[in-house]
Amino acid sequence: NAGVTQTPKFQVLKTGQSMTLQCAQDMNHNSMYWYRQDPGMGLRLIYYSASEGTTDKGEVPNGYNVSRLNKREFSLRLESAAPSQTSVYFCASSESIAGGSNQPQHFGDGTRLSIL
């Protein structure tokens, strides 16, 4: 099983460029999430989708947009990249929304993004 697949694995952008990070899961999960992980900090939630057709802001949504394309796919878009967005981005999925449920989150292996 592939689980959660993220593309690309690495990307270098110039300030002001745009790009979309792709995420797909094959576990038929309802909920999907985007996190960023920076040195010395815990994972921070950018956006999440509790179910197909819905999206909500997390802790650090500024500068990002998301699209829940279908049940399998959840993309993250940077419209005008800034150096502060240099980070490792993780996509995750779970059977139902994490928080009130005891369902584990399954993570992809991340996209390492550098913005010059």
Place this chain on the structure above:
Amino acid sequence: KNQVEQSPQSLIILEGKNCTLQCNYTVSPFSNLRWYKQDTGRGPVSLTIMTFSENTKSNGRYTATLDADTKQSSLHITASQLSDSASYICVVSVYQAGTALIFGKGTTLSVSS
């Protein structure tokens, strides 16, 4: 403010030895507590999830404990192996609509031969 604090920040042990990682939290209302293992360059992988009523849960050589009264959890690793070298992340779930997972910064464990 909801917070999760982990200690130590890093730890070095010899292969075969046991170790215990700590997690203290100030999260309310509490739903569950999770431990994840994150290998270098990989995404986190779930080890255990414990609810309020569970005191201990094991996953192979990993045993997590939870004291909901003192708001403390520990992850005990028995007979460590080189493959245990990783970051271990404590995550506490806030009981509310939507998602509210508070992530600790992790403990970096290095197991040497």
